[in-house]
Amino acid sequence: MTRRASLAQRISLLAVAIAVITALIAGLLAVGLIRQENERNARSTLAQLADAAQSTADQAVSAQNGQQRARRLLLALKVQSASVNRQGRVTSTATLAANALTAADISALLAGRSVSMTGVSGGKRVLVEARPTAVGGIALVQLRTDATAAGERAIRRILLGLLVGVLIAVLLGLVVAYRIAGPLRRTAAVAHALATGQRDVEVEVDGPTEVAEVGAAVNRLAGALSHSEGRQREFLLSVSHDLRTPLTAITGYAESLADGVVPAERVPEVGSVMLAESQRLTRLVADLLDLARLDAQDFRIELVDVDVFELAAAVEQVWSARCASNGVRFELQRHGEPVSIRSDPGRIRQVVDGLLENALRVTPAGALIVLAAGTAADGSAVALEVRDGGPGLDESDLAVAFERSALFTKYRGVRQVGTGLGLAIVHGLVSRLGGTIEAGHAYEGGARFTVRLPLAAATVTSWRPPPGSP
Numbered sequence: 151m152t153r154r155a156s157l158a159q160r161i162s163l164l165a166v167a168i169a170v171i172t173a174l175i176a177g178l179l180a181v182g183l184i185r186q187e188n189e190r191n192a193r194s195t196l197a198q199l200a201d202a203a204q205s206t207a208d209q210a211v212s213a214q215n216g217q218q219r220a221r222r223l224l225l226a227l228k229v230q231s232a233s234v235n236r237q238g239r240v241t242s243t244a245t246l247a248a249n250a251l252t253a254a255d256i257s258a259l260l261a262g263r264s265v266s267m268t269g270v271s272g273g274k275r276v277l278v279e280a281r282p283t284a285v286g287g288i289a290l291v292q293l294r295t296d297a298t299a300a301g302e303r304a305i306r307r308i309l310l311g312l313l314v315g316v317l318i319a320v321l322l323g324l325v326v327a328y329r330i331a332g333p334l335r336r337t338a339a340v341a342h343a344l345a346t347g348q349r350d351v352e353v354e355v356d357g358p359t360e361v362a363e364v365g366a367a368v369n370r371l372a373g374a375l376s377h378s379e380g381r382q383r384e385f386l387l388s389v390s391h392d393l394r395t396p397l398t399a400i401t402g403y404a405e406s407l408a409d410g411v412v413p414a415e416r417v418p419e420v421g422s423v424m425l426a427e428s429q430r431l432t433r434l435v436a437d438l439l440d441l442a443r444l445d446a447q448d449f450r451i452e453l454v455d456v457d458v459f460e461l462a463a464a465v466e467q468v469w470s471a472r473c474a475s476n477g478v479r480f481e482l483q484r485h486g487e488p489v490s491i492r493s494d495p496g497r498i499r500q501v502v503d504g505l506l507e508n509a510l511r512v513t514p515a516g517a518l519i520v521l522a523a524g525t526a527a528d529g530s531a532v533a534l535e536v537r538d539g540g541p542g543l544d545e546s547d548l549a550v551a552f553e554r555s556a557l558f559t560k561y562r563g564v565r566q567v568g569t570g571l572g573l574a575i576v577h578g579l580v581s582r583l584g585g586t587i588e589a590g591h592a593y594e595g596g597a598r599f600t601v602r603l604p605l606a607a608a609t610v611t612s613w614r615p616p617p618g619s620p
Contacts, residue, residue, distance in 0.1 A: 161330065165323020166316075173312040180308050184301055189294070191301075193277055197266060199229060200279035200290045228296045234259050234280075234287035246271045250278050250291040259287030268294070333357035337365050340372070349376045399427045451582060456495045458532050459488045462523040465499065469506050469521070477515030485524025491532050491603055497579050498534070498603070501587075504576045505536040505599050512540035518594050531585070531602040537592035551589040552577035 232242035238256045242248040250271040251259075255278070258265050265280035277297050280289035295302075333356055343351045349372060353365035403420045406412045412420050466482040473480035502521065509519050517539030526533040543551065552573050576599075580587045585603040592598035 161323060161327035165327070166320050169316045169319035169323070172319075173316045177309055177312050181305050184305050184308070185298065187301070189277075189298055189301075193266070193268075193279070193297075195297075197279045200264075200281045200288070228292065230291045232289045232291065233285075234289065236260070236286050238286075240289075244291070246274070246276065246291055246293070250276055251280065251289055255280060255289075256287075259289075265289070330358060330361060333361045333365060337361075337368050340368055344368075344372055344375065349379070397427075397431070400424050400431075451494045451497060453492050453494060455490050456493050456498065457488060457490050458523050458534070459484055461495055461498060461502075462521060462534070465502055465506070465521060469510075469519075473510060473519055476510060476513075478510060478513050479516070479518045481518060481520045483520060483522040483524075485522065485533075487525075489525055489532055489605070491605055493583055493603055497583060501576050501579050501583075501601060502534060502536065504572050505601075508572055508599075509536055509538035509540065509597070513538045513596065514540065517596070520592075520594065525605075526602055529605075531604050534601045534603070535598060537594050537598045538596035539592070539594040540596035542591060542596040543589060548589045552587070 230242065230244035230246050232240050232244070232248055232251065234240055234251070234256055238260060240248055240251055240256065250269055251265075252269075255265045255267070259280055259282050262282045264282065265278060267278050269276055269278050271291065275294040277292050277294055278289060280287055333354070337353050340351045340353045351372060353368050355362045355365040355369070357365070403412075403424050407417070407420060462482055462484065466480070470480040470482075506519065506521070513519055519539070520535070520537040522533070522535040522537070524533060525531075577587055580601055580603075583603060585601060587599060587601045590598040590600065
């Protein structure tokens with residue numbers, strides 16, 4: 151596997167690159183500008199000295215004596231001089247100055263013109279300032295390195311300062327890089343621990359805001375995983391208990407039949423019990439398969455035009471008789487004008503049947519179950535509502551009504567319960583149909599479940615388990 155550079159290394163390299171590039175650009179600009187200005191100032195100074203030497207030579211009692219005094223003054227400034235007589239002969243005690251003037255320069259001096267140039271003498275670059283005098287001319291010559299020595303020293307100081315700045319930037323980049331990468335490495339270690347099954351790990355939330363948010367998100371993920379796995383364990387324990395109870399009954403009666411200990415007159419009774427328990431097992435397994443298909447997004451949805459009132463009437467034909475056989479009254483309520491939606495009628499019927507099955511289980515004889523159908527108050531959806539006159543749900547139940555086995559665990563042994571999976575399946579189906587479902591309190595005193603399906607073409611969505619589900 152290709153080894154990748156760490157975040158700290160990349161930030162450090164970036165800091166070094168920025169510092170070096172900045173220093174190079176600043177250094178090149180500074181050196182160029184300083185050298186240009188330094189040479190200009192050096193040439194200006196030499197020109198002023200040449201003007202002064204010209205004045206001194208012309209004002210002296212003897213021109214040669216004046217030039218001699220000027221030369222002694224200039225030697226102290228590392229400036230060499232040369233004299234030019236009327237015949238164009240150059241005389242100087244310094245070889246550099248003697249060889250600096252060309253024939254054209256001498257002619258210009260004798261013609262009364264000043265000379266200002268950068269030349270070469272003895273293989274070295276020199277600055278030349280020459281002025282005409284009464285006896286011919288005087289030339290001042292200075293090595294360019296001597297003229298710009300002060301500026302070069304300033305350049306070296308600037309470059310040293312830039313180098314120090316680069317080193318400081320690199321050190322700060324390293325500190326910042328490891329300050330950022332440290333919390334990320336600890337967060338990655340916790341994520342790896344979570345992947346191996348550990349759940350008692352937690353990230354220390356520190357560092358910059360974004361890094362701290364990553365750590366906090368991992369902590370929330372660890373908590374959600376722990377909660378989800380706890381719910382899964384509870385769910386498996388509940389399902390295991392529900393499977394064991396009918397299996398135990400079936401096994402016991404089957405052994406009795408096999409051993410011949412069941413009297414002949416009780417065989418039909420034993421057969422009925424075994425049939426009922428096997429049907430109970432079948433319902434539980436079917437619910438588990440439904441949940442598995444929902445989780446795997448394997449539920450087929452076939453969209454057609456559905457007349458909601460016709461579907462409700464079909465439901466009434468079946469459930470009015472079922473409710474009557476249990477002594478429960480059934481009522482169908484229609485609101486508004488007939489309306490059609492684009493959805494799957496089989497899945498809608500499965501949702502309504504599941505809610506009515508749940509209602510019939512808890513509704514006492516003489517009480518009422520209502521199926522209401524019509525357009526929602528805001529006109530954007532179709533509403534199907536199942537209300538019952540049973541014991542109802544308290545406020546804490548409403549938040550967990552669609553979690554697997556939540557109500558089953560709470561009310562087992564208190565009231566009639568099913569497999570504990572029916573409402574979770576209903577929630578999943580409604581979500582796949584692009585609708586919503588909510589639980590509440592019914593006017594009839596029991597529970598109310600309201601399904602809203604969009605009037606526009608239904609959008610089939612991926613099912614997401616209700617909050618808190620395993």
